[in-house]
Amino acid sequence: MLLAIDCGNTNTVFSIWDGTAFIATWRTATDGKRTADQYYVWLNTLMNLQGIEADITDVIVSSTVPRVVWNLRVLADRYFNARPLVVGKPECALPIDVRVDVGTAVGPDRLVNTVAGFDLYGGDLIVVDFGTATTFDVVASDGAYVGGVIAPGVNLSLEALHNAAAALPHIDISQPQHVVGTNTVACMQSGVFWGYVGLVREICARIKAERGRGMRVISTGGLAPLFQQAETLFDEYQDDLTMHGLTVINKYNKECAE
Numbered sequence: 001m002l003l004a005i006d007c008g009n010t011n012t013v014f015s016i017w018d019g020t021a022f023i024a025t026w027r028t029a030t031d032g033k034r035t036a037d038q039y040y041v042w043l044n045t046l047m048n049l050q051g052i053e054a055d056i057t058d059v060i061v062s063s064t065v066p067r068v069v070w071n072l073r074v075l076a077d078r079y080f081n082a083r084p085l086v087v088g089k090p091e092c093a094l095p096i097d098v099r100v101d102v103g104t105a106v107g108p109d110r111l112v113n114t115v116a117g118f119d120l121y122g123g124d125l126i127v128v129d130f131g132t133a134t135t136f137d138v139v140a141s142d143g144a145y146v147g148g149v150i151a152p153g154v155n156l157s158l159e160a161l162h163n164a165a166a167a168l169p170h171i172d173i174s175q176p177q178h179v180v181g182t183n184t185v186a187c188m189q190s191g192v193f194w195g196y197v198g199l200v201r202e203i204c205a206r207i208k209a210e211r212g213r214g215m216r217v218i219s220t221g222g223l224a225p226l227f228q229q230a231e232t233l234f235d236e237y238q239d240d241l242t243m244h245g246l247t248v249i250n251k252y253n254k255e256c257a258e
């Protein structure tokens, strides 16, 4: 079985893939100081609690935080006797081209989302991921990653308001009843919620115009459904898009090795 690890700047998600389905998914806060032993105790406890007997033979990692990779490598080696595939490293082959400026290191999560989007929906896509940052990945007709857009994440924007302005509280995002807020929280929610609806719509429209073609918009990330409820911004929502991409990349590398 495959242990797929998607490490973002805020959260790290572990999923176990049995070759057909994900049999378990667990989330923890990303922490560069967590050791391999700590990861294993945590994973093993959850597996036992849920009665999951997983014979993990392969490990694949996508990490936007370089310093956690070392401990995840030790986890794979020490506890699963596996040499992990790390997306973005030369030994991890990708089934897509990456067409960006020379010397540019594209975030591995964006490459994985591109692979997943192309696998599920074909080419000419915009993949929008609502994580720590809100990213837009542009997928060409042949599946290549050809660039994109990075905007501040929804929660990051709310935190920035709170951190910078003494009178603004820490709040969670939700869809406000009205655009015109009549209290501080409603004003902040309106600014970020409707601001984001506009941001997504404008960026997708400009990408389509710049590329001179229609493109399907695929969304992923915990906050995408909240936006989709209010306005039709996306053609498809795929909750486990990044995890799906990791399984595709793992399979591709196994086939290449044969």
Ligand SMILES: Nc1ncnc2c1ncn2[C@@H]1O[C@H](COP(=O)(O)OP(=O)(O)OP(=O)(O)O)[C@@H](O)[C@H]1O
Pocket (backbone or CB within 6 Å): 007, 008, 009, 010, 011, 012, 130, 131, 132, 133, 155, 220, 221, 222, 223
């Ligand atoms: N149904 C939901 N309603 C509201 N918020 C949610 C829901 N599901 C998840 N979230 C929140 O959405 C956020 C986005 O989750 P996601 O895994 O896409 O990115 P992240 O973990 O914040 O960022 P990164 O992947 O960069 O670490 C998380 O902070 C999570 O708490």
Ligand SMILES: CC(C)(CO)[C@@H](O)C(=O)NCCC(=O)O
Pocket (backbone or CB within 6 Å): 008, 009, 064, 105, 106, 107, 108, 109, 110, 131, 132, 133, 135, 150
């Ligand atoms: C933009 C983030 C933070 C989104 O997770 C990540 O993909 C990243 O660190 N990217 C590196 C820069 C780039 O993708 O061009």
Ligand SMILES: [K+]
Pocket (backbone or CB within 6 Å): 008, 109, 129, 130, 131, 132, 221, 242
């Ligand atoms: K993510």
